[in-house]
Each structure stands twice: as structure tokens, then as C-alpha cells.
Amino acid sequence: MKLYEHETKTILKDxxxxxxxxxxxxxxxxxRFAATNLRPPFAVKAQVLVAGRGKxxxxxxxxxxxxxxxxxxxxxxxxxxGISVKKILIEEIIPIKKELYMGISIDRAERKYVLMTSxxxxxxxxxxxxxxxxHIVKTILDPKGYSLSEGQDIARRLGYENGQQKQLSEIxxxxxxxxxxxxxxxxxxxxxxxxxxxxxxxxDARLIIDDNAVFRHKEYQEKIAAPERENTPEETxxxxxxxxxxxxxxxxxxxxxxxxxxxxTLDMVQYFGGNPANFLDLGGGAxxxxxxxxxxxVLADQNVKVLLINILGGMTKCDDVARGIVDAKSTLDSQLPxxxxxxxxxxxxxxxxxxxxxxxxxxxxxEAAQRAVKLAEV
Numbered sequence: 001m002k003l004y005e006h007e008t009k010t011i012l013k014d015x016x017x018x019x020x021x022x023x024x025x026x027x028x029x030x031x032r033f034a035a036t037n038l039r040p041p042f043a044v045k046a047q048v049l050v051a052g053r054g055k056x057x058x059x060x061x062x063x064x065x066x067x068x069x070x071x072x073x074x075x076x077x078x079x080x081x082g083i084s085v086k087k088i089l090i091e092e093i094i095p096i097k098k099e100l101y102m103g104i105s106i107d108r109a110e111r112k113y114v115l116m117t118s119x120x121x122x123x124x125x126x127x128x129x130x131x132x133x134x135h136i137v138k139t140i141l142d143p144k145g146y147s148l149s150e151g152q153d154i155a156r157r158l159g160y161e162n163g164q165q166k167q168l169s170e171i172x173x174x175x176x177x178x179x180x181x182x183x184x185x186x187x188x189x190x191x192x193x194x195x196x197x198x199x200x201x202x203x204d205a206r207l208i209i210d211d212n213a214v215f216r217h218k219e220y221q222e223k224i225a226a227p228e229r230e231n232t233p234e235e236t237x238x239x240x241x242x243x244x245x246x247x248x249x250x251x252x253x254x255x256x257x258x259x260x261x262x263x264x265t266l267d268m269v270q271y272f273g274g275n276p277a278n279f280l281d282l283g284g285g286a287x288x289x290x291x292x293x294x295x296x297x298v299l300a301d302q303n304v305k306v307l308l309i310n311i312l313g314g315m316t317k318c319d320d321v322a323r324g325i326v327d328a329k330s331t332l333d334s335q336l337p338x339x340x341x342x343x344x345x346x347x348x349x350x351x352x353x354x355x356x357x358x359x360x361x362x363x364x365x366x367e368a369a370q371r372a373v374k375l376a377e378v
Contacts, residue, residue, distance in 0.1 A: 243281070254280060274369070278304075313343065
């Protein structure tokens, strides 16, 4: 479950992590009024559940109340990566001396959380991680707890000492507590601003709670499927039929049965230089109707250039998957190339069905991923 920026910042603030002063608004007049209680200049920020909002025109800046209202009018008329803006956050702009980054995700190899920090924060943190991994400080987190001394060591490695080291280490410790307390799949503060007066403020933040753990967070349990909580059309349809689907920004559609298998497939696609367009887990024992629905969801994404399907048949039968693939491709009249890896129950029958439909079937995940990446480059 993705949280809005303002929801994430409320959590951070409740845990003692400084955030900019700001107010939520549902229309341009509210935005103007909200700004009267803040000091200029202002950041006017669309509240949408997509990454890369700033690069997509979802954050505007203003110096006066008139400019705040104009920016709000523009955002409420806009779509950010296909999502309409229903609320905006007006904040005081923080004078930034330096931008840092801190984030927590799951290290699947270690089966633990990993804390990532960097003294080079900002919108291009992914590029920094790829080109200069030495700039990223990675710390595997012990589920039993995280000590202040570990935070002090990280703050020292980021170049801080004395009072700033103590202050930053406390923020990192509280950030780790938030990540663990909220069962996060991902939590980021980017940038964590070092201010001119030597303090630190979480300027932007995002949090994704593991859907399987939402029941432990009653305040969000009812919100997860709320109509006003915008999802892409594909995500909405997937929720209706009980499919785990997350839209990504690549061009290779990915379908598998089992979260671990799908994640491994995404990793394999990226290993060979491709970009996954989604995460879609059919689950175990998926009936034919769900398989057909899943293919329609992925093939409806206009960014998808090739579909990669990775199935280990147990409860999910390979011949059912094959029939679903053929049916969906025929129904949608799709000309997109499809690469399939089938193994398990009724494997030979599944391969026969796909071969007759002239759909390529490969024996290994590695071969299938590599083939999909090459097709996407065409």
C-alpha cells in the first residue's frame, strides 16, 4: 500500500523527524488560504501515488499568494503519469545547504531490511547508485533492534561530526523505527536536507506498506481500497480479481506465479539490461479466468513492448496457463511478442498448445529473460 507524501510526513513528524511546515488543500482557493499561514517562498506539490513526480511537472514553486493559486489551478488540471491530482500540499521551501538520501528496502538475499544512506541525495539517486555505488552506505538491519551507535557510525561516514553527527544519528535511528514499525516494503527520504543552520529536514518522503501487513495498521486498512485513493486502471482491475499487481515504468510486462518467482524474474530482466513494466503475481492455483484477466491487464499497458511469462506449475497447471495466453492474445488481437517459460504440472501439454499458436517457449528463466530484453530493444 502506497502512502501519500503528506501521510508519510505525518508519520515521520510523529516519530520526531523534522519536516517542512505545510498544509493540504483540495482546491486552488484552499491552497491560497493555506499559504497565508506559511512563509514564502512556497512549494506546491501534487499528492499522487507515483514516483518521479517532480520530473513529471508535479511540483511547482511560488513566491506570492497569487502564484500559489495559479500553480494550484495548473496542478488540479494536470495529470501526473496518467493520474489526476485531487489534493496538493503547500509547504515552506527549506533553504538547503546539502542534499542527503536515506531509504530502507528489503535485501532478499539476506532476508532482512537494508538501510541505504548517501551524502548525494536528490532526484538522481538511482543514477548515483548505478554509476557510483561507493557513494551509497548500505547497512543490513538486525530485526532485533537498531542502536544509536550504528546511526553515529553512519553519520560519521557521511561526513558529520560533533553535534550534527549526534542529530543525524538520532534521525536515522527514528527513521529505522518507522520503517520497521510500518512493515515497509520501501521507505525513502529524498532529499534529507542539511539546512543552512546545521539542522536536518525531510523535504520529500515516500512509504510503501506491505499489503500483507496492512491489517496491523488499522488506520490504513480501510483506506487501501478507498475510491479516492487513485490507482492506475490496471491496478484497480487487479484488486477486483485478487491479483497482486504493481505498475512500474519499464516496457517488459512480467507475469509469474508466486511473489518470489516474480521478483526473481524482475531481477533477471534488469540483469540483462531490461526494464520491467510491472510486477504481477497470479498466486497459487490460479484458475483459467484469472490467467486470462492477468494477461489482459498487462497487455493493456501501452508501454509494454514484450510480455514475459514465468510459470512453475504446481497448483497452477501449465496447460491452463497456455490456454489463457492463447485466448487473451486472440481476444485482444495483440501483436506483441510473448516469451514463455513453463515448468511443472502438465508442462508438455502446455508447451504443445503454445507451440501450435507459434508462441515461443524456453526452458530456463535466464534464456526467457534475455530473449525478452532483446525483443524489447527492437
